[in-house]
Amino acid sequence: MANLRAIRMRIKSVESTRQITKSMKMVAxxxxxxxxxxxxxxxxxxEKSRExxxxxxxxxxxxKSPYLRPAPEEGKLCYVLIVGNxxxxxxxxxxLLRYFEQLRAEEKRESLLYVAGRWGRDLIGGVDKRxxxxxxxxxxxxxxxTEELKQLYTSGEVxxxxxxxxxxxxxxxxxxxxxxxxxxxxxxxGEDRDVICEPDGETVLERLLELTLVNQVHSALLxxxxxxxxxxxxxxxxxxxxxxxxxQELTLELNHARQAAITTEISxxxxxxxxx
Amino acid sequence: xxxxxxxxxxxxxxxxxxxxxxxxxPTGFGSVGVLKGHADMLCNLEAGxxxxxxxxxxMRLRISSGIASVEKNEVNILVxxxxxxxx
Numbered sequence: 001m002a003n004l005r006a007i008r009m010r011i012k013s014v015e016s017t018r019q020i021t022k023s024m025k026m027v028a029x030x031x032x033x034x035x036x037x038x039x040x041x042x043x044x045x046x047e048k049s050r051e052x053x054x055x056x057x058x059x060x061x062x063x064k065s066p067y068l069r070p071a072p073e074e075g076k077l078c079y080v081l082i083v084g085n086x087x088x089x090x091x092x093x094x095x096l097l098r099y100f101e102q103l104r105a106e107e108k109r110e111s112l113l114y115v116a117g118r119w120g121r122d123l124i125g126g127v128d129k130r131x132x133x134x135x136x137x138x139x140x141x142x143x144x145x146t147e148e149l150k151q152l153y154t155s156g157e158v159x160x161x162x163x164x165x166x167x168x169x170x171x172x173x174x175x176x177x178x179x180x181x182x183x184x185x186x187x188x189x190g191e192d193r194d195v196i197c198e199p200d201g202e203t204v205l206e207r208l209l210e211l212t213l214v215n216q217v218h219s220a221l222l223x224x225x226x227x228x229x230x231x232x233x234x235x236x237x238x239x240x241x242x243x244x245x246x247x248q249e250l251t252l253e254l255n256h257a258r259q260a261a262i263t264t265e266i267s268x269x270x271x272x273x274x275x276x
Numbered sequence: 277x278x279x280x281x282x283x284x285x286x287x288x289x290x291x292x293x294x295x296x297x298x299x300x301x302p303t304g305f306g307s308v309g310v311l312k313g314h315a316d317m318l319c320n321l322e323a324g325x326x327x328x329x330x331x332x333x334x335m336r337l338r339i340s341s342g343i344a345s346v347e348k349n350e351v352n353i354l355v356x357x358x359x360x361x362x363x
Contacts, residue, residue, distance in 0.1 A: 052343065055345070
């Protein structure tokens, strides 16, 4: 009987785990939809700003912008590592950290490390600053992070800023990647249009480049968060499936144990009757 | 309606997309008026009130700083935030 009780308790505990994993899956799915739609809205905005930047063509004013100067071979680097806000999302955070550690080991230049996200407080060493980023990053969050990075770059403290995050390929696949935020690369394929610039070409280009920087940071944050929610949803789906399987196995085990107990009882009664 | 196609866009989605007769852009050197047939222009916008005239009358939008592009009777306004003001 003790065995039967133990199995029943185990089934109950697995069932409550299943409830938790199912809820986490649904929450992740809702957040995934939210970030995906935010990313698609941002895409059309970023595309329009890119079109305008192309129409300006850069021209003579491009050389004057601090955001466009060529990256020197020396000087400090700043890595912005965008990790998740929580765990329980498969290998999402760990594979990104492994990729980043390899990247940092291969780089000979000195570097600063900014971490965006709450995960891995005890795991990531040498963090210079930790930044709080919500589960659905807004334009304001991207703007304040960009301001901080711009300040770091224009003050000359670092000569290059790189973003390291999980590139969102699909709900089932994310891959770690690194992109250079600063100095900016002007998009190619622009044609010089005869256009009036108010107040002047240099100021307009500056504003456009600032807009491009914010868009790039916002897009990386959204992509990273979309990947995190997708990874959590996948992990929780397989966790729910595993609990189902476990419940089935335990139910079978319970039935066997119950049947064995009944059989023992019957043979005891039959044995007792025969003795009389 | 024959006029200017106006798009006011933010990173969180479009705020206003419609045909207008004319508009006044808030810039660092005062208000700049745009009518149909305006020359192609790129203009820095400062936080302020964007006024526009359309078939139904006039409209006002409070916008943050950004950039405006005028090209062949199409005006794209890219700002970080904006709000239509009720009269």
